[in-house]
Amino acid sequence: MRTDRRRIDRRLSDEAQPTVSIEGGPVVLFRDAWGELVQRFDLGQLNLPAELVAPYAEAFRGHHAASSPATRHACWNALKFFARFLAEGGSVQSPPDLTTELFGRYILWLDALPSRTGKPCAPGLRHNRYQPVKLLTEWIARRRPDLMPAKPSFPFNPFPGRHAPKEGRRLSSSQLKAVLRACYEDIDDAWALFEEGQRLLLAPAKSDDPDGFEAMLREFHRLGHGVMPSRRALPDRLGRRLHLHGGHDRFEHHLHATPDCLAPFFVAIAIQTAGNAEALRLIDRACVEPHPLIEHRTMIDWQKGRAGHLVKRAQRRSFDRRRRYAAPNLIDKLLEMTAPLAARAPASERDRLFLMRRPGRDISVIQRTTLEGAMARFIERANRRIDAWNADHPDRPRIALPRFHTKMFRGSAAIEHYQASGGDVRAAQTVLNHGSPELTDRYIRGDQSRALQHETIARLQGMMVAWILETSGKSSPCSSTSALAAETFGHRCTDPTAGGEKLCPHFGGCLSCPGLVVPIDATHLARILLAIEQLEKARTRLDPQRWALIYKPSHDLLVGRILPDFPVELHGDARALMPSLPALPALE
Structure with a gap:
């Protein structure tokens, strides 16, 4: 049935569509999915x-x-450094001045910019100061051609070497075990305090003293809806009595997780995963x-x-639940300790695991700087505990924890798996x-x-040398029950006709083996020359295509790759030994 419908205009328009900014001006605001x-x-x-200012603000907002x-x-x-470069030059006033030559000078300026130690900045750091500016400039040239009629060109790799392998400091196996043991001890202490607080909140009051620990803990739980209130939000009466029971931090440990509680959980999970x-x-x-x-x-x-560049690969590890300190069991404890925080967290942070109450601020995921500080305090607590243990048990000393940071765990765990697999990088x-x-x-x-x-490498080389010199007492992988009949191309070969009257189908294939070892002496050169002579004789009587x-x-490998490695002065002695x-067996 035919219907009268309006035709869709599928022609492409050459006119540039105007860019509409949601929030214009020099101030760039970013909101989450909930509008906050x-x-x-x-x-x-x-x-x-x-x-x-306006073009880069628009590009920042859109990109x-x-x-x-x-x-x-x-x-x-990165924009701070670019603004500093433009201020020193003073020649750029409008978007058309953003030329290829300008960004070439900016690259040279970044190369000459010293670091805090006075040395040149690392290629990766220079790239991080250059790449964001490049992307914003390309956005302006692409979306606002009226402002930049000539698009600048950028070099493909202005800072080579930024992906070069860097050997960072790693934790040894004994150090990783010591760190994990200290983490589990700290986790047990934090969990015991949290369980005690939850038990006190659920149990009926045993004392009518309003200044007692239980009464104050209940009051803090009520005022903060499960979360310890900040010192400024506490009533004067309660604030003056905090010191009677260990201060603000002690009550907080009984109600929910703190940054000092999160640090050992994070370290243990990072090492295990x-x-x-x-x-x-x-x-x-x-x-x-x-x-x-x-x-x-x-x-x-x-x-x-x-x-993954095109398809995201899932980050996943499995653990045995029956192990007390397995990562899933640690996460279960952390879920309970951060449940009061998750209930009060903003919608954008509510789904995170490592939550904390920021002093004087809202609840959010723990910040990197806060985590590093909590890890430093964790190391100090653990080392004090280890020093006390060593003083009481001199016959069973424990090693002290080294200074470490979050980026060391991944590489340290990778090396342990690499060594445990015997050097298999795939593991x-x-x-x-x-x-x-x-x-x-x-x-x-x-x-x-x-x-x-x-x-x-030394072990494999020893095995090859022992096999060549017949000191290993083992036969070659190609050996058969028959005795050695020939040493064909300068290295050990068993009977090439062991399978019958016909030549072995793998005869000569060992020449292409990457592990081939041919000693440089007159005897082995004589065998090679004899093999070349036998091959050249066969070429005159065999079918050309078959040969x-x-x-x-095999002939090309012997003549082109193996024979040139022997010095000329050995040839006379070798021909005398031939x-x-x-x-050699006749080639058919």
Whole structure:
């Protein structure tokens, strides 16, 4: 049935569509999915030329609308350096002045900019100060051609070497075990305080003293709706009596998790999962799920922003629930300790696991700087506990915890898996969930992995030399029950006709083996010359196509790759030994 419908105009228009900004002006505001303000940047505070403020603010607002807060903050820092460069030059006043030559001078300016130590800045740091400005400039040239009629061009890789492998400090196996043991002790203490607080809140009051610990704990729980109120929000009567029961922190430990409680949980989970520190810091509360096949195992899933270019790879590890300190059991405890915080957290932070109450502010996920400070205090507490243990048990001393930071755990765990597998980089690659072994090599590269590699190479070389010199007492992989009949191409070969009258189909294939070892002496040179002579004789009487298909690859390898490695002065002695060598089999 025919209907009269309006035809759709599918022609492309050449006219540039005007850009509509949701929030104009130099102030760039970013809101979350619930409409709450999460970040605010005022480009008017930068020393940018007046005519560049609005275009870069519009580009900042449009390009980073879906970016993470950390990416936006990095872009803001890059704009600070670019504004400083423009202020020193003084030649840029409007968008048309943003030329290719200008950004070339900006690259040279970044190269000459010293770091805090006086040395040149690392290539990665220079890239982080250049790339965000480049992206915003390209956004302006693409979306606002009326402001930038000539689009500047940028070099492909202005800071080479920023992806070069860096050997960072790693924790040894004994140090990782010591850190985990200290984490479990600290977790037990924090959990005991939290359980005591929950038990006191549920039990009937045993005393009518309004200044007692139980009464004050109940009052704080009521005032903060489960969360410890800040010192400023406490009534004067209660604030003056905090010191009678250990201060504000003691009550907070009984009600919910604190930054000092989160630090050992974070360190233990980071070591067990070998996950990225930033991804684990933002892990969701619903990250634990049962294993689909094994009853006692549990899966932990978390998100990683850069896991895969086109298809995001799931970050996932499984653990045995029957182990007391397995990561899923630690997460269960953390869920209970942060439940009061999650109930009071804003909608954008409510799904996070590592929640904390910020002093004088709202509840949010723990910040990186706060986490690093809490980890430093954790190391001090653990070392004091270890010193006390060593004083009481001199016969069973414990090693002190070294200074560490969050980025050390992933590489340290990767090296342990690499060593446990006997040097298989694929084992570490699976644990780190990398798409290529080249990226995994950056994590395992160090003194420990080099020592294992040298040990493996020395062991294999010893096995090959022993096999060549017949000192190992073992036969070659190609050996048969018959005695040795020939040493064909300068290395050991068993009877080439052991399978019957016909020549072995793998005869000569060993020449292409990457592990081939040919000693440089007259005897082995004589065997090689005899093999070349036998191959060249066969070329005159065999079918040319048969010779080219079967024997020519071996002849080319002997003549072109193996024979040139022997010095010229050995040839005379080698030819004198050729008549005494066993005859080679006739080639058919």
